[in-house]
Amino acid sequence: MKKALRIIAAAMLILSSALISGCYDIVELDTISIVTGLGIDKADENGKVQLTVQVGKADAVGGGGQEGGEASEKAYQNLDSVDRNIVGALDKLLQDNSRTLFLHHNQVVIFGESHAKEGISDDIDALMRDLHSHLNVFVLISETNTSEIFNVEMELEKIPSVGITRMMRNKTEISEAFRVKMLELISKLSDDPCTAVLPIIKQVKEQDTTRLSIQGLAVIKDGKMVGKLTEDQAKGYAWALGKIKSGYLPVNTDKGTVELSIKPPSREMKVSFDKEGIPKIKIGIKARFIIGQIIGFDGLQLEEIIEMIQKESVNAVKDIIISCFKETQRLNADIFRFGCYLNKHHNKKWKKIKDKWDQIYPNLELELTVETQIIDTGKTSKSPKMVGGRLA
Amino acid sequence: MFRYIYNKLKYSGFLKTMSNAGEQELIESKDDIELKTITGSLQSDLELIREVMGTSPDIKIHEFRYGENCEFKGAIIFVDGLVSNEIITDSILKPLKLYRNFNNYQQDSIQQTLDTVKQTIICAGEVTEKHTIGEVVESCLSGDTVFISDGFDKALVISTKGWEKRSINEPQTESVVRGPREGFTENFRTNTALLRRRIKSPKLRLDHLTIGEKTVTNVCVAYIEGVADPGIVETVKARLKSINTDSIIDSGYIEQFIEDHPFSIFPTIGYSEKPDVIAGRILEGRVAIISDGSPFVLTVPMLFVESFQSAEDYYIRPFFASLIRVLRYVAFFLTVTAPAIFIALTTFHQELIPTTLLFTISAAREGTPFPAFLEAFILVMSFEILREAGVRLPRPVGQAISIVGALIMGEAAVAAGLVGAPMVITIALTAVAGFVVPEQMDSAAIMRIILLLLASILGALGIALGLLGILNHIASIKSFGIPYCTSLTFHHNMQDSYIRMPLWSMSKRPKGIASKDITRTNMEIPPSPIYANIPDNK
Amino acid sequence: MTIENSRISAGQFMFSIACFLHSSSLLTSFFVIITRNESWMPFVASIIICIPLIVSYVLLSKSYPGMNLIQINEAVFGRVAGKIVSALYVWFFFTLTSLNIRDLGTFVNKTTMVKTPISIIIILFLLLCVWSSYYGLEVVTRYSIVFLIISCVILFISIIAVYDLIELDNFLPMFDMPLNNYVQVSHIASTIPFGETVIFLMVTPYVDNAPKNLMRYFLGGFLLGSILILIVILRDISVLGNTIQYFSLPSFEVFRLGTLFQTISHMEIMFSILLIVLLYFKISVLFYVTMLAIAQLLNIRSYRPILLPCAALVVVYAFTAFKDVITHTKTAQETTPFFWTLFEILLPVLTLIVSFVKKKAKNKNNRKAVSK
Incomplete structure (x- = not known):
């Protein structure tokens, strides 16, 4: 009798505890709106930020089986709010909406240029602490207001921010240095020297359509944006790090131009110190190319062309890298992270010159040795001109 | 109210303190009449037997006379339908009625005559002697024929069993592709x-x-x-x-x-x-x-792992058998946890679903009236109803209605917006996977519902708690002294649990179950092919 | 008169130690914050330092075969002093259980179920632990091998998933920090994960084939568990680099970053499964040992009646031990290692020394008696 009652009582207690306790965290799918892009701008009012949030609409984006003319309806919605900082702005959005924002699937964070010039470290702190944000998001800087960027429609993508993510993936194909995830950004900003680069996205207006384009890099120093690199200088940056994966390098000679298709190079870096402890950096790059297109060079055979190109290509690579390096020296931003390398590999010597790095860097000597090798000529070895055809 | 519950429990035999008294009332003790022994008098014996067995028309009592001058009276008692009439006529009645040498034995005692009858006259395979009416009745009802006679104080029980029985067929619940197809019958x-x-x-x-x-x-x-x-x-x-x-x-x-x-x-x-x-x-x-x-x-x-071992596993080669074995574990896991995981992911942990899939599932859930848990529960229950109905349906109608039920009801429900398509797919997968391990289907159904409840309350934490609780339970129960989860946890007897090792490598019987004679095979491992030398034909 | 009737096999013993240790790999944030990307060096040092400690535990258990820790205390120190020492141990086991379950509750609350009150999570888990402790030692440690295999598989998958994010550069610079940091981290590592294996001294009498091969199995389990933690630390450092100092759960972030086959990402579910399963195992073992110790101390026939009341006490203790998570972390880095040193290093070694002295005195007396 006692045992049976005890068992019944225990079962009722456990059941009731289970029933009373639960359902705190239930989030039904039709009460959330899925955020796919986040944009942070400087607001018109002083000292405030404008937060733009792009939300994907489920029934317009997903769901098979529902056919029929909803094609004209937008698959996304942009919400914005102005407040003192990101956290306050997100809070405001929560109050003004019929659904809660679901930040877990956010894929891209864009900072406006004017806001970036004032510093992004504080915003990154908010984004790091939040439980829902991932460290895998792509970070970009936009030249114009992010709300305008988020309004540009793409033909092939339903939601612009997803489109931007895919564009970033394409950019990564050229070089991994162009893609910056939040984790990398945090890692770079917490190190000494405190510099990073971020890709720039801008709107390109042609006739009556606007499209997005990701070109160039923004230079961030101490959490603030201090300058920009053009697309070519950005390529130089990638070359200097040895992280370029594809793309074309034009090599000009007086007889013609050859477009060389780039294969991943190998890079070696050595540091030598002079008497006062000031480093001198030697970078050795072994580049490999495949011939992409031969323009001009009438009457010359393949071997002669290759001989001519060989020397010119070395200069071409050197020019690209040095132009980027000079720009960074002008901005006094060590984006190649030589300081970090010195910290890791030559720790004691770095400690002595750490505080003077800002003065040392603009006068830093860089010794560049480039070796190029044309490893293949593509599918064909000869071009029609070499065989005697009359192509002008 | 507590009194009410208590009384219910008492009479259902749940409470051990009351069970002994209760059972005594339910079961009849043996009647005194059945303890009476057979007297020598035929009429009184027959009366006793008729009193015990009743007067159903299928209980036949055939009195006859035997002996050279028909001086002996005897009777056989049998139940029509349980005996084979040929054996009665050929083995009992004919030899008894045709035996002509009784006069030689008039000086013998009754026991010796009885022995003669038993050993010489009756031509059946099994003849025993019984004393009490209870035993006589019991053997009669088992299909034996009872022979009593005037003057004998024991009855002879002759085995004459012969009744209609089902022939040996392939069992319907366990069919194999390769292997024997005999099945036990009710006999x-x-x-x-x-x-x-x-x-x-x-x-x-x-x-x-x-x-x-x-x-x-x-x-x-x-x-x-x-x-x-x-x-x-x-x-x-x-x-x-x-x-x-x-x-x-x-x-x-x-x-x-x-x-x-x-x-x-x-x-x-x-x-x-x-x-x-x-x-x-x-x-x-x-x-x-x-x-x-x-x-x-x-x-x-x-053991728990036995439900995952089917007979066919041992008749096919080890690699495929191991693959199918692993598949069974995966299917069992799916059938128990799939609805729960789906509910947990879509209501608690949406961050774990890839973004595009999340949009699809979101779109499917827009506009459905029920919360996710209720949807899943309704679908699981309707599947159980369909399955049960499918077992009971008469065969000509069965196929059509199950197809109609499953397909059309499912589609109509999705089209009407009552349930979402991903939910239907999940539950269908669950249901089909449930048939892979038939022996655990009942426990799987219960576990599925429990995990579903837990998942809808606490999400993935609930599933983790539920699974850990089930594992605990499996670890704590024993089957006749052997822990139920042997071979699941890599201690010993692992050769036949998650994968099936080749037969020639399982040279010992499972530890703990077999006692003395442990070795099974004695071959070298792996067996090397032996070629017999056949001399050339010259 | 034994309280515990079941026996576990030696292999089960070894794997339970390994599983117990491996579950601490999820809480490496205590010391990783101090020596950021060089945490693996003091960790290896602490493994080497703890090997003699483990040897001393085994020697202690071997010198009193068939007796668990509480009984050994009574035999060595006498009845009264032994009971006082045992009471200290009981407090120690109790605290360990409460702190660990508080950690589990905090983790689940922070990462997955944000609004659920922590008490619900803790109570439900403890009920499960009570259920498995009810059936005895065998059921509690039954699944150690399975959990260990699952965690190794998940570890392997995670390494594959973050493979392209691993940069060996992240291990440099080495020896950058003051010596204090390294010593502090070694101390923390040897008391918080490794020293807790002293609780297995309560379990050693119930192992089959004890005490013959005890050294092999205890050391084997210890090395297996500690090497698994080392692999986890190496993976975390190589992926996160200098950002490891920010996160309270570095392994969690690593799982978040990994991608398999370019589609399956956000694998923190695997981390949650791993954490819940391993911490559940650890708390089960701790709770069982606490119950056994209390029952042995109070000399009662069986520990089953005290299961539920002690579970309630553990819940209350879990909430009142520290005010908040910040104090908890700070204390774990600064105060707790010294406290634990008392229980895990000083007391067992003291017991061992006293037992040696006693045995020598007894031998001397015996020789005197024989010679007389």
């Missing part, structure tokens, strides 16, 4: 014969018992002496003897009376309908319980 003797045909060793022991007051069911315990653990054999016999009920209709009754953990959802006694499966298990050291009237033979002890 006790056929079943024991089928087992004997598989194991021709003289060490196969079949110990016989009868259980059940009114059904007097024949039960036999089969094991191989020297291989099976004597402790387990004795335990089985002791438990069977302690069953004090009035009916054993199917071996399922026996299973529920002797199992170790009646309140657990997992079965701790295995069963099978095929003699080769039972023979295999006996050879591993287990004990089988064959019961009259049931084609399902029980085996004891049973």
